Amino acid sequence: MLDADMGEFDLIERYFTRPAARAALGVGDDCALLEPGPGMQLAVSSDMLVEGRHFLSTVDPCKLGHKALAVNLSDLAACGAAPLAFTLALALPRADDAWLAPFARGLLALADQHGCDLIGGDTTQGPLNICITVFGEVPRGQALLRSGAQAGDDVYVSGTLGDARLALEVFRGTLDVPAEVFRQARARLEQPTPRVALGLALRGVASSAIDVSDGLLGDLGHILKASGVGAVIDTSMTTNLIAAYQGPTKAKAGFDSDKQLDYVLAGGDDYELVFTAQVARRQAVQAAAAHAQTPVTRIGSIEAQPGLRLVDAQGAPVSVQHLRSFDHFA
Amino acid sequence: MLDADMGEFDLIERYFTRPAARAALGVGDDCALLEPGPGMQLAVSSDMLVEGRHFLSTVDPCKLGHKALAVNLSDLAACGAAPLAFTLALALPRADDAWLAPFARGLLALADQHGCDLIGGDTTQGPLNICITVFGEVPRGQALLRSGAQAGDDVYVSGTLGDARLALEVFRGTLDVPAEVFRQARARLEQPTPRVALGLALRGVASSAIDVSDGLLGDLGHILKASGVGAVIDTSMTTNLIAAYQGPTKAKAGFDSDKQLDYVLAGGDDYELVFTAQVARRQAVQAAAAHAQTPVTRIGSIEAQPGLRLVDAQGAPVSVQHLRSFDHFA
Numbered sequence: 001m002l003d004a005d006m007g008e009f010d011l012i013e014r015y016f017t018r019p020a021a022r023a024a025l026g027v028g029d030d031c032a033l034l035e036p037g038p039g040m041q042l043a044v045s046s047d048m049l050v051e052g053r054h055f056l057s058t059v060d061p062c063k064l065g066h067k068a069l070a071v072n073l074s075d076l077a078a079c080g081a082a083p084l085a086f087t088l089a090l091a092l093p094r095a096d097d098a099w100l101a102p103f104a105r106g107l108l109a110l111a112d113q114h115g116c117d118l119i120g121g122d123t124t125q126g127p128l129n130i131c132i133t134v135f136g137e138v139p140r141g142q143a144l145l146r147s148g149a150q151a152g153d154d155v156y157v158s159g160t161l162g163d164a165r166l167a168l169e170v171f172r173g174t175l176d177v178p179a180e181v182f183r184q185a186r187a188r189l190e191q192p193t194p195r196v197a198l199g200l201a202l203r204g205v206a207s208s209a210i211d212v213s214d215g216l217l218g219d220l221g222h223i224l225k226a227s228g229v230g231a232v233i234d235t236s237m238t239t240n241l242i243a244a245y246q247g248p249t250k251a252k253a254g255f256d257s258d259k260q261l262d263y264v265l266a267g268g269d270d271y272e273l274v275f276t277a278q279v280a281r282r283q284a285v286q287a288a289a290a291h292a293q294t295p296v297t298r299i300g301s302i303e304a305q306p307g308l309r310l311v312d313a314q315g316a317p318v319s320v321q322h323l324r325s326f327d328h329f330a
Numbered sequence: 331m332l333d334a335d336m337g338e339f340d341l342i343e344r345y346f347t348r349p350a351a352r353a354a355l356g357v358g359d360d361c362a363l364l365e366p367g368p369g370m371q372l373a374v375s376s377d378m379l380v381e382g383r384h385f386l387s388t389v390d391p392c393k394l395g396h397k398a399l400a401v402n403l404s405d406l407a408a409c410g411a412a413p414l415a416f417t418l419a420l421a422l423p424r425a426d427d428a429w430l431a432p433f434a435r436g437l438l439a440l441a442d443q444h445g446c447d448l449i450g451g452d453t454t455q456g457p458l459n460i461c462i463t464v465f466g467e468v469p470r471g472q473a474l475l476r477s478g479a480q481a482g483d484d485v486y487v488s489g490t491l492g493d494a495r496l497a498l499e500v501f502r503g504t505l506d507v508p509a510e511v512f513r514q515a516r517a518r519l520e521q522p523t524p525r526v527a528l529g530l531a532l533r534g535v536a537s538s539a540i541d542v543s544d545g546l547l548g549d550l551g552h553i554l555k556a557s558g559v560g561a562v563i564d565t566s567m568t569t570n571l572i573a574a575y576q577g578p579t580k581a582k583a584g585f586d587s588d589k590q591l592d593y594v595l596a597g598g599d600d601y602e603l604v605f606t607a608q609v610a611r612r613q614a615v616q617a618a619a620a621h622a623q624t625p626v627t628r629i630g631s632i633e634a635q636p637g638l639r640l641v642d643a644q645g646a647p648v649s650v651q652h653l654r655s656f657d658h659f660a
Contacts, residue, residue: 029476029556030408030540031373031466036365042372043361044449046463048419050456078360089378089461119374122461126380131419131452131461133376136361146359210360226359 015104016088016118032119034085036137043081043136043143047071051128055190056171061099063190064130065106070194071213072134073114074271077199078211080144081136083116089133091126114196144202144209144275149227151304153207153276156285156296158195161216162242162260163188165267175259192271198296201288202275209275215266217308220274224308233300235320236313238264261320265310276302345434346418346448355449362449364415366467373411373466373473377401381458385520386501391429393520394460395436400524401543402464403444404601407529408541410474411466413446419463421456444526474532474539474605479557481634483537483606486615486626488525491546491568492590493518495597505589522601528626531618532605539605545596547638550604554638563630565650566643568594591650595640606632 017027036042049068051057069086076083088107092099111118116134167185169175177185195211202209208227212219216238224231242260277285282298289296303309310318355363366372379398381387399416406413418437422429441448446464497515499505507515525541532539538557542549546568554561568591607615612628619626633639640648 030405031375034372042364045361046417046419046451048452075360087376089376121376122378127457129459133463
């Protein structure tokens with residue numbers, strides 16, 4: 001760890017070395033040392049972000065620092081784990097203060113919000129690549145898994161969906177929206193809010209959970225597969241979820257309902273939680289959402305029959321061409 | 331975790347999903363779950379390997395899979411930690427069976443040797459980049475740190491140094507050596523042996539340790555800095571260490587002693603352990619080396635005076651121009 005082969009060991013010291021508050025040993029040795037509390041398990045997740053695929057080359061490095069950690073914290077949230085620490089491996093074309101300083105600022109500001117220690121990592125020269133591995137704590141047996149959904153459970157999603165995709169399509173030039181709509185959507189794309197508080201509040205309440213990184217249908221599909229169940233989703237609930245695109249400007253931009261449904265169901269990069277809970281836990285779910293100050297919307301039900309069925313408000317089948325998760329390769 | 335955005339979730343299943351033997355939860359959810367045993371701390375290290383910097387584009391993917399994990403296991407060895415699990419984040423230009431199958435084979439063969447579970451990760455499209463985060467267990471308070479060296483301690487190095495650099499110089503065209511010498515040196519460069527058994531045997535014996543990834547002098551320098559001490563190194567001991575270059579062919583290749591000293595002291599990519607131990611522990615060090623079936627050589631002493639002093643067999647100062655660690659940027 002911390003084998004910085006940029007000929008600049010001081011780069012690590014300058015930007016990334018801080019005392020570890022929660023780790024037994026932080027940055028500065030071959031390994032960092034972590035010790036989960038008694039009865040706690042360590043939840044571990046890795047995400048790698050590549051320029052041109054997960055972020056645009058024009059992105060503000062400060063926002064990129066935020067996002068790189070946020071997408072990892074989102075995985076902890078989906079497991080109901082409390083953030084503890086993370087490692088950062090960074091390939092950079094060159095050691096560039098003008099990039100590193102704001103990147104570290106955005107990264108560490110979000111880390112501080114969640115009490116998450118930067119405990120080590122690696123820096124090297126190469127095409128820009130950011131790989132974070134994050135560690136959280138969860139009481140033994142209480143992690144929210146993908147495999148716990150049961151027939152009859154409600155299906156919920158947190159916050160709003162589709163905004164990040166809307167911003168991406170504006171960047172791609174396939175969509176024009178009013179400046180204020182774009183501003184809001186862009187913030188969701190570039191600085192997602194990991195639903196850590198909600199994940200913690202859902203321990204013992206949700207029967208399964210996953211974070212929406214590749215699109216609602218695709219990620220819900222992982223729950224269905226892991227749990228051996230199916231689901232029916234009321235698209236009239238989900239179509240209300242694009243936050244950035246409410247209000248009177250909506251009709252002006254030629255943003256039709258099919259496109260909106262596409263963005264919501266298969267947009268990707270949302271970093272909301274989709275989760276299930278028993279019908280008997282509806283009050284507990286609302287209490288968890290209130291405690292976490294995170295809105296949740298009930299959008300459907302788990303069924304024994306495998307597969308994902310979309311219906312409208314009247315229960316009539318809705319056909320969409322976007323049942324496959326949004327694909328970064330597309 | 332495991333958000334494979336290559337449009338090929340089956341890629342993960344095909345190559346990287348196996349039952350976890352030691353993790354509470356392995357591949358297949360947002361997070362993996364790890365639980366160190368009672369009284370154990372988790373040692374964590376990350377290394378990122380980039381094509382053209384850490385490996386040549388011509389390298390056999392099977393050997394690359396081995397090396398990617400080996401350099402991480404080497405960090406665990408340097409802490410005296412027993413391998414437990416690892417995550418793999420992989421950026422690939424394209425999903426390519428002809429590359430992935432041998433890469434996974436080399437990676438998992440070494441993992442199996444060390445009982446180290448692949449518990450999760452990420453795959454994405456992008457310039458080839460391999461980021462592994464490795465987890466080991468070490469009893470609380472027994473990790474070998476860089477900061478424990480004290481004046482009077484002996485300095486040791488395991489195995490042999492300089493071979494990887496020799497192979498690299500042949501690849502670079504700056505050196506010609508006999509085919510058999512190159513074959514041996516190339517194996518050290520492409521398939522280093524992490525000194526895990528030695529690291530474990532040195533718990534409670536060594537006062538400090540680090541693995542030699544950037545060159546003996548540079549990495550020993552980290553121990554000296556962290557411990558607030560200096561050292562004197564007998565270069566006549568270290569110059570005996572190039573394994574691939576012993577024997578009658580030596581004189582034929584114009585491989586002068588200055589170059590040999592350079593490779594040994596500042597070659598890099600050796601993945602041996604350099605460590606310190608009290609003089610009173612010499613027998614214990616030899617017992618540890620015998621137990622681990624790993625040769626170790628005593629090459630000098632720790633002194634209170636800061637700095638690194640090189641001497642010959644008669645104790646006369648040796649001046650070298652290579653006191654800075656081998657730099658991958660060079």
